[in-house]
Amino acid sequence: MYTKEFEVRWSDVDANRHLRNSAYIDFMSHTRMSFFLEKGFGQVQLAKMNLGPVALHEHMYYFKEVFPGKPVRVSLQLKGISEDGMFFEFLHNFYDTDGRNLARCEMLGAWIDLSTRKLTQLPEDLFHFLEGLDHTHDFRILTKEDTRKYGQTPVDLALQDK
Incomplete structure (x- = not known):
């Protein structure tokens, strides 16, 4: 993992x-992008593919406080x-240095075409790269229904808020 x-x-x-x-969010984002960069899909490569990742929602669960002075480790797994x-x-x-689980976050995201600013599917090589990421025990294939809240897509909800 x-x-x-x-x-x-x-x-x-x-x-x-x-x-x-917001530091939890920053650490998670940095973890994701570090993984992508280390595997050859950094910002330069994503820009060449004209792709950008978008966070649609992040659900945080806090178990223990995290204080300065000791490092924390952040894991990354594919849930769907x-x-x-x-x-x-x-x-x-x-996780803390003793391996205790301090917090958890489930993050749903999508890919946008940076020219059209619309959601887009992944090129085959990037899709297979993501599929190769360590899976959670409850990994699933996401459907459109999994991305909807109250019968609307996250994008629809964001437009309503404006």
Whole structure:
């Protein structure tokens, strides 16, 4: 399973002196992009394919506080992918140096064509790359219904909020 270690810096802490919510999101995003870069699909390669990843939602579950002074490890696993690769779901877990699970996040995302700004399926090589990522025990093939909330796609909901 892919993991990335992070030092919890002073700037990662909120007024309660523990890891702030947005730092969890930053660490997860950095973990994902580090994995992609290490496997040959960094920003330059994605730009050549005219693709960009979009986070549709992230559900965080906090178990223990994280404080500065000790590193945290963030894991990355594939929880689901649609048949065309347009939609993907990642699972991230946060661990302390003793291996205790501190937090978990389920993240649903999609790929957009950076020219048309519309959702798009993945090229075959990138699809097979994602399929090769370590799977969760409850991995599934995502359907359109899995990406809908209240009968609407996440994109529809975002447009309503404007």
